[in-house]
Amino acid sequence: MKRILVGIVVAMSNVALGQTTEDPAATLRLNNLNTPASGPLIFRVDSRYEGQQGTPYLLTSWSNGQVSLRDGRQYKEVPLKFDAYRQELIMLRPKSGNDSIIIARPTVARFLLTSPDGQSYLFSRYPMIKTTDDQLKEGYFLVLYEGKTALLKRVVKTLKKADYKGGYSADVRYDAYADANSYYVLKPDQTLSKVKLSEKSLLDALSDRQEPLKSFIKQEKLSLKTENDAITLVKQYDSL
Numbered sequence: 173m174k175r176i177l178v179g180i181v182v183a184m185s186n187v188a189l190g191q192t193t194e195d196p197a198a199t200l201r202l203n204n205l206n207t208p209a210s211g212p213l214i215f216r217v218d219s220r221y222e223g224q225q226g227t228p229y230l231l232t233s234w235s236n237g238q239v240s241l242r243d244g245r246q247y248k249e250v251p252l253k254f255d256a257y258r259q260e261l262i263m264l265r266p267k268s269g270n271d272s273i274i275i276a277r278p279t280v281a282r283f284l285l286t287s288p289d290g291q292s293y294l295f296s297r298y299p300m301i302k303t304t305d306d307q308l309k310e311g312y313f314l315v316l317y318e319g320k321t322a323l324l325k326r327v328v329k330t331l332k333k334a335d336y337k338g339g340y341s342a343d344v345r346y347d348a349y350a351d352a353n354s355y356y357v358l359k360p361d362q363t364l365s366k367v368k369l370s371e372k373s374l375l376d377a378l379s380d381r382q383e384p385l386k387s388f389i390k391q392e393k394l395s396l397k398t399e400n401d402a403i404t405l406v407k408q409y410d411s412l
Contacts, residue, residue, distance in 0.1 A: 226349030228257035228329050230293065234264055235285040242281045252285055254295065257329040257349060259311055261295075277310060295327075301364045308364065313356065317403045319410040321378075322358040325399075327351075357406065371396045378409045385409060 230253075237252035239261070251264035253272075261283055265271045277297070285293040294315045303309055313324035330352045357365045357377040365377040371389060374396055375382050388394075388408050394401045 224347045224349075226329075228255050228331070228349055230254040230256050230327055231285060231287055233288065235287055237283060237285045239263065239275065239283045240281045241279050243279070252283065254283075254285060254293075254312070254327070256327050257331060259328070261312070277312075280312075296324075298324075298358065298362070298364075301358065301362050303364050308356075316399055317406050319407065320360050321406055321410050323403055323406045324356045324358055326354045326356065328353060355402070367402075369397050369399070369402055374402060374405055378406070381409050381412050384412055 234251040234253060237250055239247040239250065239252070241247075247263070250266070253262045253264075254260075255262060260277070261275045261280060262272050263275055265273060278299075280297060282294065282296045284295075287293070295312045296315050296318075297310070297312060299309055301309060308326075311326065314327050315322060316325055317323040328351070329349045332348050332350065355367050355369065357367055357374070359365075367373045367377045371394075375385060378385055385405060385408065389396065389405065392404065394404060396402060396405060
């Protein structure tokens, strides 16, 4: 009788060992149950995060465009996106589905995007401008007007991360992209001046023709709070 009981115990032990070898998850569960200090494994998901608002791109969809490289090569009728957050020009490879490439910034001279509604956006680089700011010297500018003098716009996006954890959080549950654009006047001598859309700021940048420009502003009733008014003023400056 004792031999039979020993055989049953050995058989049960072998079954348990077999389960341990074949099912590691069972071992983990048994360990948790047999170790009161460790407690069960619980994975908590913080459901308060609400995702992302806005977009890093100037235009959310692929746009028909053109790219002119500094070595003279040109690409026409190609799908493009401008990532204003990372300041990168992205091109969709022809006949490749969703395969895209980032065009190295130093190789680009200009590129043109055309939105589905027909609006055009011409971006240019000005590596010869007189500035110690490498981001400006190597970066992209949206050309609002270009004659002897240019009115340029830096199209930039910033990203504010969600802030909802901790006792002193702002309870903002989403990441958000926002515009952080700025304006510049580029003179023929490659002097670059940062300006605001205001009469004082623009006249300071165009100070060598300030008096006739003041008369022009009054005559044309320009508010200079819009891009169109600023373009009109810089065009007038070039005509003097």
